[in-house]
Amino acid sequence: MTKPILTDAFFDGLSTSMEGFETAETLPPACYVDAGFYEFEKEAVFNHEWLCVGRESWVAEPGDYFTTSIIGEPIVVARTRQNELVAMSSVCQHRAMLVAEGHGNARGFVCPYHHWTYGLDGKLVNAPAMEKTCGFDKTKIALPRFKVEVWLGFIFVNFDENAAPLAPRVADIAEALAGYDLANAVGPRPDPAAKFPWNWKVMFENNNDGYHASRLHQGPLHDFVPSAQSVFPDPPEGAAGYLRFNGTLHPDASFNATQRALLPVFPGLSDVERNRMTFANIPPTLSLVVTSDMVIYLIVRADGPESHEMDTGLLFAPGAMEDPAFEHKLAMNMAAAGAIISQDLHVDGLVQAGLRSRFAIRGRYSWQEGAQIAFNRWLTPRYQQTWKAMRADAGQGVPA
The missing domain is CATH 2.102.10.10 (Rieske [2Fe-2S] iron-sulphur domain)
Structure with missing residues (x-):
């Protein structure tokens, strides 16, 4: 007979995922595969977040x-x-x-x-x-x-009519992205969403992971964004998202065979911004990959314990799409991005398979996985607070 997964001990144990990378553990595999946990997660995360x-x-x-x-x-x-x-x-x-x-x-x-x-x-x-x-x-x-x-x-x-506004809790991210003027950026409507057979958190973690970049994506399409130049600023108290900056080996780096921007650079960028890529994340749905000439946005939409859909869109500087050569230049970007994305999707599927295994454990982190720690610190309090509230509502109390 299978023991229940959702227990006080399970949720208390999640606290180790919020520690610094030196001592933190990954989330338990059950958080990615268990149907009961997914039903709990709907209330803990999706019913009340933006x-x-x-x-x-x-x-x-x-x-x-x-x-x-x-x-x-x-x-x-x-x-x-x-x-x-x-x-x-x-x-x-x-x-x-x-x-x-x-x-x-x-x-x-x-x-x-x-x-x-x-x-x-x-x-x-x-x-x-x-x-x-x-x-x-x-x-x-x-x-x-x-x-x-x-x-x-x-x-x-x-879904929560009493939810606090989003903007004040992502002000630091808006400031980091101010030079891109994303409100006025242009881009086509994304193609129909793709469905993927792995948990939404696997996708979200991969989108934000600096550790794998110089390893899985080793080669001329990605070597100019080395993992060793990852920086993870601490989010403000109560923030609704987090950032990763990744330095590049030269200004205006972009994902194509030339390694340099082919499309118009966003006009408001500083020299610092032109020498790095920015990864901005507002869980549980939005992840941005921001380069000097193109933004890839990923809208991750959970639809089951081991599946999700995702809308993948592109944004460019105003006027960029009016260039007669735009489609040809974009094709060069997307050829490189497509190759990198294919590598990511392949390993995401294998990660989900591993998470189902009896031998999957709570692993340890590298310093280059700072974004995963930030993600855990966003997720875990929501899990723990919701579990405590559910226990209290059931009249069972929660041990101190």
Whole structure:
């Protein structure tokens, strides 16, 4: 008979993951594979944190909308005729049919099943043949709304209506990225999301890991960003994200065979910024890989204990896409980035396989894994506080 995983001892033991790299341990393998832990994690993390869902440019005009999902919750984001940005559940309040798919421009949302019709603001405006239903009042029915915040052009939603604002808790990251003016950066809508058979944290950790870069990616496409030049600034108290800076061997380094920027450099960058790459992370959904001529953004969307979807997008300096040679230069960047990403995806799958093994243990960290410590320090208090609250709500108390 299998012993329960979620115990006081399990959550108390997580504290070692928050120590300095000299003594810290990795999170227990169960955090990446156990279905019960994933259900717990929904409450501990996803139900109360700000979740990135896309870019504001995707809903620039009244009537524009797009759909997405996180932890199995279908979401529609829209721009109303009054120019209000709204995010809602896309679940019809009649028989749970989804009222929107994909993206586009619409006057409202019509459930294809029974033609209940909702405005762009989510309010029910028509429900055919409901006049004989006792007590039915369409004015009291609407698609559930979520809190919305736009940060540097990225749209975040929060299922918790009492959540504190995001921006004050990522002010240090906004300052570090100020020279890139991401709110005004340009880029195409990402291709349809890809699904990956490993835990969302495996992907998030890989995106932020400086330790593997000079090893897994050894060669001319990555050697100009050596792991030994990784720097991990301490996040402020209560921060909602963290940074990694990585020095480069020459200015304006970029992922392509020339190792140098081919696209226009973001015009607001300082000399310091042009001699490093920046990795910015707002868990549990947004990770940014920032170079002097291109930003890769990754929107990681958990959908199971051992799977997630991810939107991968690109941002460039204003005007960059108007260059007649833009597509050719971008192709050079993406050939290199694609080769590196393929290496990452291969090992991510193998890491997930290893985490399922009875021989997987809580490992130790290198100093070049400072971003993993920062991630643990963001995650672990949320786990521990939620477990304590659940135990208290169940009337069982929590040992001191």
